[in-house]
Structures are given as C-alpha cells and as structure tokens.
Amino acid sequence: MLQNYFKVALRNLYRNKVYSAINIAGLALGVASCILIFLYVQDELSYDSQFSDADRIVRVAGEIEHDGQTNKFALSAPTLAPFLLKDYPELEHVTQLLPANKQTIWYKDRSFNEDKLLFADSAFFEVFDYKFLAGNPATALDQPRTIVVSEQMAQKYFGSPDKALGEVLKFSRDSYRVTGVFTDEGNSHIQANAFLARSTFDTQQQDVLTDNNHWFMLSRYTYVLLRDEAQIAPFQEKLKTFAATHITPWLKENDLQASVKFVLQPLRSIHFNTEYTEDISTPGNISYIYIFSVVAVFLLLIASINYMNLATARSAKRAREVGLRKVVGAYRSQIIGQFIGESLLITLLAVILALALAQILVPTFNSLTDKQFNSNFFLQKEVIVVLLAIILFIGAVAGSYPAIFLSRFKPVDVLKADKAPRGGNAALRRSLVVIQFTISLILIIGTLVVFSQMRFLKNRDLGFNKEQVLIIDIPTGDSTLVNQLPSIKQELLRNPNIEHVSNSLNIPAGDLSTILVYAEKDGGTLQNAMNAMFVDYDFVDVMGIDLKEGRNFSKEFKTDLKGGLIVNEAAVKKMQWKNPIGKRIQMADWDAKVIGVVKDFHVKSLHSKVEPLILALTPESSGYLLVRMKPQDMPATIAFVQEKWQAFDTKHPMEYFFMDEYFDKQYRAEEKMLTVFGYFAGLTIFIACLGLFGLASFTAQQRTKEIGIRKVLGSSTTSIVLLLSRDFAVLVMVAILIAIPIAWYGMDKWLQDFAYRTNLSWWIFAVAGLAAMSIALLTVSFQAIKAAMLDPIKAIRTQ
Amino acid sequence: MNKELLIETKQLQKKYVTDTVETTALAGVDLRIAKGEFVAIMGPSGCGKSTLLNILGLLDSPSGGMFKFQGEDITHASERQRAKIRKHNLGFVFQSFNLIDELTVEENIALPLAYLGVSKAETEKRVTEAMERMGIAHRRNHFPQQLSGGQQQRAAIARATVSSPSLILADEPTGNLDSVHGREVMALLTELNEAGTTVVMVTHSPSDAEYAHRIVNLFDGQIVTENLNVRKHAAELL
Structure with missing residues (x-):
C-alpha cells in the first residue's frame, strides 16, 4: 500500500511539474533560510557555554550614580x-x-x-x-x-x-x-x-x-x-x-557626590548585554536573534501556505482518485494518511534541496554575519533534529488541511463526470494569501525604513568634516617616535596637498577619556564626570570644527598649556553658563579657564545625543596622527604619507585608516540588518509570488468557461485580464492595509534606538505598497493574459 | 424465486435538501435481488436510478426505509462499516471508467486488493488472472490515457472483479463506448454473472437491458414495472 501511495505521489509530482516546482522550490528556499538562521541563532546563543563552570561564573559590573545620572560600567576597580x-x-x-x-x-x-x-x-x-x-x-x-x-x-x-x-x-x-x-x-x-x-x-x-x-x-x-x-x-x-x-x-x-552599586552578570548573559560601557568586546544583539527567528518562522509559514493553497486549489484533480479509493473500500483515515504522507514526501524533497541550497549560500551568509560556519554543518546533531522537526511540522501541519479536506469527498459527488467539485475553500485560501503578502510587505517596509535611516545617518552634518582625513594609529610605547612627531608633521606639511596634521589621544568614534571635573557654576563649583579629548594645537583645524566663541589653542599663549580648555555647546548648556569664556574648570592637576566654545560635533554615532565635551591641550598626545588632505590626487598624497611615516618609523608595521570609513563602521550592525532584511524581504515576496502564480493559473483554468462565454458576448481581452487580476489586487490591498500599521509600529520602535532619526515618511509605505501590488499583478497577469487570449470556442468546450 | 436474497429494500427513500428546495429522488422503493441475479434498472433521466444504485452500492445512505444486505440491516451503518462491506463484497463499474490516471493498468486493478491487505504474491496472481480474463494483459504497464475506451472499461471491470465480490454494480457501463466495445463489455458482464456473481446495472440502453434476467423500471423515484426478461428466460429454457 505504501508503495502505491509513493508511486501516486511521485507520478503526481512529475505530471504537474509547475505546481511541484512551486511547492518544492518555495519550501526549499524557506527551509534553506531556516537552516542558516538556525545556525546563526545557535552560534549566538552558544557564547561562553564551553566553560565547564559557566553556570557558576559571574562578572561584577558597576553602576555609578552621579548628578541624577546612572552610568553602567563593565569595568571595575x-x-x-x-x-x-x-x-x-x-x-x-x-x-x-x-x-x-x-x-x-x-x-x-x-x-x-x-x-x-x-x-x-x-x-x-x-x-x-x-x-x-x-x-x-x-x-x-x-x-x-x-x-x-x-x-x-x-x-x-x-x-x-x-x-x-x-x-x-x-x-x-x-x-x-x-x-x-x-x-x-x-x-x-x-x-x-x-x-x-x-x-x-x-x-x-x-x-x-x-x-x-581608588574605587573609581x-x-x-x-x-x-x-x-x-x-x-x-x-x-x-x-x-x-x-x-x-x-x-x-x-x-x-x-x-565625591556619587553612589556605587554592584551588579552581577551571569557569564552566559554577558554577550547580549549592551547596557554596559567599555565592554571587553562588542556585545551581540538579542533583538537580531528575535528578528531572525521570527523571519525564519515567517518564511516557513509562507511556504507552507503555498503548499496548502495549491493542494486544495488542485483538489478537483485529485477528487476522482479519492472517490475511487473510497469505492474500493478505503477508510477515510487511510486517505488522510496517504495525503499527509504525500506532503511529508514533498517536504523531504524540499529539505534535501534546501540542504544543497544552504551549502551554496554558506559563504555569502558567513560574510553577511561575520561568522565562520563550515559547509558540513548538516552533520550536526542539532541541525538534523531541526530538519526532522521541520519535515514533521510542515508535513503534518501543511499536509493535514488538504488531507482532511480531500478525504471528505463523497464518491457519489466526485465520480460523475459533470459533477467535479470546486476547488476547496476559496475564502480560506484568500485569507492565506493576505497573510503572505502582509508578511512580505512588513519586510519590504522594514527594508526601506532601515535604508532611509542609513542614508540619513551617512548624509547628516556631523559638525566636523570626516572626508579626506587619513589617520595613522601611532604605535604605543615608542618614546623616540613620539619625540619625533613635530618633525614628522613638519615633513608632511611640505606636501601642498596636505592641509593640516594633528596628533591626538582620542578620535571620533574611538574611545573618549572620562574625567572628573570641578567646574565653576553660580559662584560655587559643580562636580561632574565629563568626556574629554586630549588634542594638540591643530586638532580643531584638521577636523574642520566650527568655533562659536573665543579662540582655538595657540602657541602664542603659553597659558594654554594646562591652563586653557575648549568646550562644546552641550557643555555650556549643561553648566548653564551665560558667558562661558573665562569660566574655571579644575581636573586632575589642571586648573584651567575656558578659552573657546566649539559648535557641537558628533564624536559618537548618531545613536546617542551630543554630550558635553572638553577639548584639552596636550601637544605630545600620541594616540593618532590625523592628516587632512586635499581632494586632488589622493592616491599620491597617501603614498607620500606612507613613505614619510615609514622613514621615521622603521620598526612597526604601519597602520592607517580613513576617518569617514572609521566613523561609518559604527553603523555596521545596521548595515548588516539592511542587507539581511533586504534578502529576506526579497525571499518572502518571491515565495509568496510563486504561490500566487500557481493560484492564478488555477483560477484561470477554473474560469476558462466563463472567459469563453464573456468573449463570445463581446468582451475584450483587456477587460478579461482586468477581471481576473481584480480579485488578487483586492487581496494585496487588504494586505497593505494590515501591514502598514504593524510595520509602522515596529519600525518606529527600531528608530527609537537613534537619537537622530529620519521620519517615517509616507513615501516608504507608498513605495512598498506599489511594489507589492506591481509584483503581484505582474505575476497574475501572465496567467490572466494567457487565459484571455484563448480561443473562445475551445474555452467553452472545456469542462 | 426461492433463491437466497442478497439485497432487500423496503420503502427506501432518498430526499435531497438544498437551501430552499426539497427534491425526492426515491419515494419508497421495494426491491429484492437474489444471489446470482442479473438486474437492469431503467428509466428516464432524473428518475432516481443512479441514486438507487449508489444506495445499493453503499456509497450513499437512504433518508428513510430499510435496507438489508446479505440479510443484515445496514440502513444506519457507519461510514467505516459501509467501507468495510464495500471492500469485501462489492465491485463497481462506471460509465466514465474512473481509473486513476497516475496508476498503470496493473496498479489500478491491484488497488482493491491493497486495501484488503492481500499479500504481494497473491495480488500478483489474481491481477494477472483478471487481466487475462479481460484480454488486457499486454497493456498491464500502460497508463489509462494510453488505452482505448473499450480497453479502459475492461480494465475497470478487471478491477471490479479482482477481489471476487459477490455483487457488481454497473452504472451505464457502455455509455461512453461505441457499439462494438459496448457489446464486448456486456458479454463480459454476462460471463461474470454466469460464473455466479450478482450484477445490478443501470442503463438507458434497451439493448443492454436485454442481457439482464429482470428489468426494473423506475419513474419519479418509484418502481413502476418489474419484468422478467422473457427472451432471456426463454433462451435459458430452450
């Protein structure tokens, strides 16, 4: 008997190549994505689990509350x-x-x-x-x-x-x-x-x-x-x-006016904890785990829906077989078993294809996620378990609806030639299509929002000019080299294409120094932990930061050394100074006055607001050498810098990078999310369209007679294409209406992560809706046109 | 008629109810069919002959009255019980053959045995016998659409008889065939009947009905006449 089922199933697949291809390809794409997502999630959740005592290890992190603000530190004293x-x-x-x-x-x-x-x-x-x-x-x-x-x-x-x-x-x-x-x-x-x-x-x-x-x-x-x-x-x-x-x-x-609290972080939770500054490595993002998992389920769901829809739509074709099997004595349970078995078989084929697909995609996926999965991942016990679960789940869940539906046929109804049943529950099928398109639309809108936010981030005026600045990472602990910095700078400035050179301890997007300051305020002093950058005389010029009040550091003023500071607008605001120039600030062994105020500039990514900042003059700063170049002839200028630098530093391999790239690296997580979102959005809409294509061809077939009669009565091809497309257009429209509020809510939440963000403008939703509608109509119209072009006499004769 | 009864119905009724309309398909049919009989049911379109055949074949259940099969009252049998009786005792032949397109001739014929759980070797043997009897053994590995109408119907009869049922129900078995193939099919049914199988056949064709022992005429869901086929009986008497 099993053999018989197997033969019928395989021959059915073979005879209905288009349907089989849609089902198996859709499922395979869904399952392949699931496999990759599973690998990713499993890898992310495996952090620190290799240590035998992982459950007994905790990290002691600190929270320092000061001036109503709580700062969380991964570091301790x-x-x-x-x-x-x-x-x-x-x-x-x-x-x-x-x-x-x-x-x-x-x-x-x-x-x-x-x-x-x-x-x-x-x-x-x-x-x-x-x-x-x-x-x-x-x-x-x-x-x-x-x-x-x-x-x-x-x-x-x-x-x-x-x-x-x-x-x-x-x-x-x-x-x-x-x-x-x-x-x-x-x-x-x-x-x-x-x-x-x-x-x-x-x-x-x-x-x-x-x-x-010292506890701090x-x-x-x-x-x-x-x-x-x-x-x-x-x-x-x-x-x-x-x-x-x-x-x-x-x-x-x-x-010291502060309070300290200690927090225990269980070892395995550290990887996903993003609250603590200066962590040992960039933490993972648990929300990506959630997003990925949800997407995986979505993809499977969409592919399963295709299966259910096509299976029931095509039920008319299988009805005779069901009727006949019942005539010769099959019990209903046997019929249900047969169809579930068939869907298990299809899923199995899809999973085999998915494994091959995932194999091919592993390298791309690795570069997308910065992971190193190797191609024999499927030998992993966990992967095999997941695949079996997928086969059982889709096979049983997606297979059970058509099975129950088909097994309900009565032989009396289906065995007469003129009594072929209509294909299944059309309302249910329509709702399932709506679900598919809603999911696709949410992902399309998500992609567009992430895209527009990335564009916003990259194009926003940062308050300094990040273009055309080459940064050399100065090797630490080499005092001879540090002593030579003034000569190096002089040497570099001989090139007319180099405008300014600066050496500093801190750079934007790098680590800032945090310093406890006592600032003059209303006659008294305010104790405050503030961010500081230790820079030389040329830093403000190299960066292209605008001075708002006062002056830049100058060699002409000897008092600037440990006696002069520049602050940003945010600092002035925080201190509530009306006339900031000349205000006194004490920090460590400095007793200084504010000599200038710069306009706010973004030292950190646009996730956070501009914070109060101090620029402190330390001409011997030896963290980085910043070289501002003219846009002309950059490769030659870069080669020149390399040559000059290596003439002075013969011992260390030279390391340099560009400020714009370095700054934009802060958005790598978002970049990745954009790519991943893009891929998945494309994939879901593709699988959904596969299903739609199948359904459209089914509908066209079913309505062949109606089309013929309409044509005989004088209807044009165009109006028939419209007639057939309209039903599907309505479904996509409903999906648009459902997807927009959901996507709006989700993406608004995502945008909250950024202190500076783009608006959720209407065009994003319009573009997404239009795109989904066009793709859907394109898919449907192919079948509709084919049906509408049919010779009416032939059309009427069918059935 | 003192032979053992295979089928007995009393006041058999069937009503179809749609949203607003109630249609009576059978309005009290009393029918007795003995083992080994060959009965033809005739009547105009819509008189209820197919409905009657479906009920006799346990594919449909009556709305009223009583139905005994082999002396057992199965008027209210469950779907599972009816499926069981079908698989052990009944064979069906349809106007449109109703072979499964995805199975070969041989596999189609083997289908009833598969549901009966007959062993592979036994199946092989019985299917081959059935195919030989119907003269289609050379077509065993073909799919239905590769066969002529006559061959398809012979395959269908082979399938109906492979499990050696006590009753064969035929619904216009020659309706889709030309006269030559139609006669062949009737000859086969007669042969089966002569070998001891009871045959109940619905037909429009008076010439097909000629093959039966008895002709039941239905009109508006009721039996109007029940004639012994004189010519047939005469032939037997001679």
Whole structure:
C-alpha cells in the first residue's frame, strides 16, 4: 500500500511539474533560510557555554550614580578583587582581566600589530577552563613576563602550536616567554589573542598605582567563580552592604557626590548585554536573534501556505482518485494518511534541496554575519533534529488541511463526470494569501525604513568634516617616535596637498577619556564626570570644527598649556553658563579657564545625543596622527604619507585608516540588518509570488468557461485580464492595509534606538505598497493574459 | 424465486435538501435481488436510478426505509462499516471508467486488493488472472490515457472483479463506448454473472437491458414495472 501511495505521489509530482516546482522550490528556499538562521541563532546563543563552570561564573559590573545620572560600567576597580576574596567565603576564585593597548610584537624577523591582548592573573585559568594545546593552564601565568597565546597566533608566529612553548615574543618594552597555547574553539565574550601574566604589569606599574584603593579607577573586568550556582542571588544581596561598608566612607572621605552599586552578570548573559560601557568586546544583539527567528518562522509559514493553497486549489484533480479509493473500500483515515504522507514526501524533497541550497549560500551568509560556519554543518546533531522537526511540522501541519479536506469527498459527488467539485475553500485560501503578502510587505517596509535611516545617518552634518582625513594609529610605547612627531608633521606639511596634521589621544568614534571635573557654576563649583579629548594645537583645524566663541589653542599663549580648555555647546548648556569664556574648570592637576566654545560635533554615532565635551591641550598626545588632505590626487598624497611615516618609523608595521570609513563602521550592525532584511524581504515576496502564480493559473483554468462565454458576448481581452487580476489586487490591498500599521509600529520602535532619526515618511509605505501590488499583478497577469487570449470556442468546450 | 436474497429494500427513500428546495429522488422503493441475479434498472433521466444504485452500492445512505444486505440491516451503518462491506463484497463499474490516471493498468486493478491487505504474491496472481480474463494483459504497464475506451472499461471491470465480490454494480457501463466495445463489455458482464456473481446495472440502453434476467423500471423515484426478461428466460429454457 505504501508503495502505491509513493508511486501516486511521485507520478503526481512529475505530471504537474509547475505546481511541484512551486511547492518544492518555495519550501526549499524557506527551509534553506531556516537552516542558516538556525545556525546563526545557535552560534549566538552558544557564547561562553564551553566553560565547564559557566553556570557558576559571574562578572561584577558597576553602576555609578552621579548628578541624577546612572552610568553602567563593565569595568571595575583593581581593589575590588582582594576585598571580595576576603569578605566572601562562598567565592572559590576571583580573577581580573586588564585590557592592554594594541602592541607591536616581534619574533625573529617577523612583526605584527596585535590587539585583543589581556593581562590575566594566575587564577584566570582556574575560572575559565580554556582547552590548552600546549602548556599547563594551572601554572602558565604564574611567572611574570609569560604569555599564553591563541592557536591562531601560535600558527602565525611559530608555524604550529607545538613549536610555541618556550619561544620568546618581543614587545616594545618587555619580552614574554610562551607558556601555553589555547584553542580557538567556542565563542566567548572574552575575545583574546593572548593572555599576559598580570604579575608583569603589577610589578612594573606599582609606582603608577599610587592609590590602590581608588574605587573609581575602572580598569579591570572582575569575574568570580562561586562555589555553588545557588549562591548567586544571595551574593548579589550581600553586595549591597559591601558598597555601604567599603565605598560610601571612601566617597565621603574624598568628597565625591556619587553612589556605587554592584551588579552581577551571569557569564552566559554577558554577550547580549549592551547596557554596559567599555565592554571587553562588542556585545551581540538579542533583538537580531528575535528578528531572525521570527523571519525564519515567517518564511516557513509562507511556504507552507503555498503548499496548502495549491493542494486544495488542485483538489478537483485529485477528487476522482479519492472517490475511487473510497469505492474500493478505503477508510477515510487511510486517505488522510496517504495525503499527509504525500506532503511529508514533498517536504523531504524540499529539505534535501534546501540542504544543497544552504551549502551554496554558506559563504555569502558567513560574510553577511561575520561568522565562520563550515559547509558540513548538516552533520550536526542539532541541525538534523531541526530538519526532522521541520519535515514533521510542515508535513503534518501543511499536509493535514488538504488531507482532511480531500478525504471528505463523497464518491457519489466526485465520480460523475459533470459533477467535479470546486476547488476547496476559496475564502480560506484568500485569507492565506493576505497573510503572505502582509508578511512580505512588513519586510519590504522594514527594508526601506532601515535604508532611509542609513542614508540619513551617512548624509547628516556631523559638525566636523570626516572626508579626506587619513589617520595613522601611532604605535604605543615608542618614546623616540613620539619625540619625533613635530618633525614628522613638519615633513608632511611640505606636501601642498596636505592641509593640516594633528596628533591626538582620542578620535571620533574611538574611545573618549572620562574625567572628573570641578567646574565653576553660580559662584560655587559643580562636580561632574565629563568626556574629554586630549588634542594638540591643530586638532580643531584638521577636523574642520566650527568655533562659536573665543579662540582655538595657540602657541602664542603659553597659558594654554594646562591652563586653557575648549568646550562644546552641550557643555555650556549643561553648566548653564551665560558667558562661558573665562569660566574655571579644575581636573586632575589642571586648573584651567575656558578659552573657546566649539559648535557641537558628533564624536559618537548618531545613536546617542551630543554630550558635553572638553577639548584639552596636550601637544605630545600620541594616540593618532590625523592628516587632512586635499581632494586632488589622493592616491599620491597617501603614498607620500606612507613613505614619510615609514622613514621615521622603521620598526612597526604601519597602520592607517580613513576617518569617514572609521566613523561609518559604527553603523555596521545596521548595515548588516539592511542587507539581511533586504534578502529576506526579497525571499518572502518571491515565495509568496510563486504561490500566487500557481493560484492564478488555477483560477484561470477554473474560469476558462466563463472567459469563453464573456468573449463570445463581446468582451475584450483587456477587460478579461482586468477581471481576473481584480480579485488578487483586492487581496494585496487588504494586505497593505494590515501591514502598514504593524510595520509602522515596529519600525518606529527600531528608530527609537537613534537619537537622530529620519521620519517615517509616507513615501516608504507608498513605495512598498506599489511594489507589492506591481509584483503581484505582474505575476497574475501572465496567467490572466494567457487565459484571455484563448480561443473562445475551445474555452467553452472545456469542462 | 426461492433463491437466497442478497439485497432487500423496503420503502427506501432518498430526499435531497438544498437551501430552499426539497427534491425526492426515491419515494419508497421495494426491491429484492437474489444471489446470482442479473438486474437492469431503467428509466428516464432524473428518475432516481443512479441514486438507487449508489444506495445499493453503499456509497450513499437512504433518508428513510430499510435496507438489508446479505440479510443484515445496514440502513444506519457507519461510514467505516459501509467501507468495510464495500471492500469485501462489492465491485463497481462506471460509465466514465474512473481509473486513476497516475496508476498503470496493473496498479489500478491491484488497488482493491491493497486495501484488503492481500499479500504481494497473491495480488500478483489474481491481477494477472483478471487481466487475462479481460484480454488486457499486454497493456498491464500502460497508463489509462494510453488505452482505448473499450480497453479502459475492461480494465475497470478487471478491477471490479479482482477481489471476487459477490455483487457488481454497473452504472451505464457502455455509455461512453461505441457499439462494438459496448457489446464486448456486456458479454463480459454476462460471463461474470454466469460464473455466479450478482450484477445490478443501470442503463438507458434497451439493448443492454436485454442481457439482464429482470428489468426494473423506475419513474419519479418509484418502481413502476418489474419484468422478467422473457427472451432471456426463454433462451435459458430452450
């Protein structure tokens, strides 16, 4: 019997090639997308799960409330660790990570610039059980000047992880002996190329850490391993008193008006936590997980709807078979079984095709998502389970409706030649088409909104000129090079195509310095944590920032050094100064006056509003060298800069980038979302149209006789095309009406993420509606025209 | 008529109700058909002959009256019970053949046996026999649309008889055939009947009705005359 079902199913697929292709291709596209989305979601959710004690590890993050504002920091003070260990016996280990600056590392004749370097103490590998390919994690970081490198880094420097142990890597200041190599397996929020023994740092920097009890020196990530997972909640409770006993007295003693609170972040939640500034790596975005998952379900739903619609629409063709099977004694349950089996078979074929499709798409998907999925993903146990679930789900759910519908036919009704039943429930089919188009429209509108916001972001006046600025990342720790900066600048300015050159510690879209300032206000002083950029005399010119009041830093005024500051408009507003020039600001060992006010400019992405900012003069700043070029002959100018720079710096590989690209990188997540949205919108509308195409051809077939009679009575081809298209146009119209408010709500919420945003203008909705309508009509009209062109005599004879 | 009864109906009624109209298809039919009989049901279009055949074939249920099959009252049998009786006892032949397009001749004929759960070897044997009897064995691997009308109807008869049913119901079996093929089909039905199978046939054609033992004339849902086929009986007597 099964064999018989199987034969009928296959022969049916073969005979109705168009329908089969629509069904299988639509489902395959949907399933292929689902597979990729599943891989992505699974990968994102796997962060930090490879550590055996992941459930018992928490990070201690801090919230500092000051002046009515709460700032959340992923970093905490060095002094936190010893206190925690002393006060809480439930903690098995406390470990701190200290991020290191980017470094140039030499090995024999090779040198590379390395980032993602972290100082770690010897307890680190007790808490995080990295898999070691060489070396002993228990003792690897015990000695100063030791380093544990990643598999990839070992490969890069030594050719193989086996050759790494005992080799020595030269940094600009010290040399480090390799004592371990860890695998790159698994995702972690701790993105590290190497861990350096922190004992090196502690002995070296002892003099710098004069105030070891400074609770606001936020420089380290603190992780604790609890003895038991159940102790996390009580420990969080106890930390409230910790702040009261240790920090509040210190705040009073130092006359600081702030309050501090500690928050525990379970290890596996860190990757999705975006609230904390200066996190160790860019966090993932949980909303993408949601969006992706919803899209996956949508795609499957749309493809399943095609299946249900076409199956019931074509039911007339299968009715005779059902009737006959019943005549020869088939029970209804057997018929239902047959049709569900058939839909399982179709789904199975679609899944096989989907696997091939996903294989082909993996590289594209990888570049889209910055992931490294390899093409044998389908051997994964989880993927197989998901595929089986998809087959069962679609097979059973999409298959059951046609099965129940078809098995209801009575032989008496279907076996007479002139009594062929109409194809199924047209109202249901119409509603399903509306659902498909609503989903497609929401995605189209989403794509358009993201697109227009991206355009808005890129074209908005930032208050400075980000074009034509080349930025050189100055290697750290090379004092000879820093001393030569004035000569380098002079040398560069000899080129007439270079307008200005500046050296600064901070750049837009990079890290800002946060500094505690005491500012003059209404005769008294206001204590405030403010953002600052440490810059030289030329920074304002290189950036093309407009001065609103006062003057720029000048070498003519000796007092500008540690005595003059420039602030932005937001700072003036915050301090409520009427005459900002000459106002006094104290910070660290500076006692300065405001000498100028610049118009607000965007140092951060347009997600956030312009915040108060101080520009502080430090002519020896050695973070970056900014070169403003003329637009003419840029390649030659860039080559010139490279040549001159490398003449001065022979030791380090030169690293440079362009300010506009660097700034726009902040919108990479949105760019990605745009691409992904675009792809999915295209895919859903395509699958929906596949279904529509099938339905239109069915309708045309069903109405052949009507069309013939109309033509005999004098109707034109045009009016028949209109007649056939109208029904579908109404469905798309309804979908537009449903989709617009939903999309409006969702995209308005998305836009709330940006402090500066485009309007949800009417044209977006108009364009989306028009696009969907045109695509739908184009799909339908092909069939409609074909039907309308038919010879009326033939048309009447059918049936 | 002292033979064992296969079918017995009393005051059989069938009414169709649509939104506003009630149509009476059968208005109290009393019919007794003995095992081994060959009965033709005749009458003008709309007289209810197809309805009667569908009820006798357990494809439809009566709105009133009583229906006994092999002495068992099945007036109110469930769909599942009726399907069971159909598969064990009945064979159907239709005017429009009703072969499944996606199955070959052989597979079409094997279908009833599949629902009966007959073994593969036994199926093979019985299907081959049926095809040989109908003279279509050389067409076993063809699909219905590759066959002539006569061949299709012979395949349909092979399918109706492959499970050796006690009753064959034929609804205008020659309606879509030319006279030569029509006669062939009638000859086959007669042959089956002579081998012991009861045949009930609805027909418009007086010449087809000639093959039957008894002709039941329906009009407006009622039996108006019930004649023994004199010529046939005479032939048998001779």
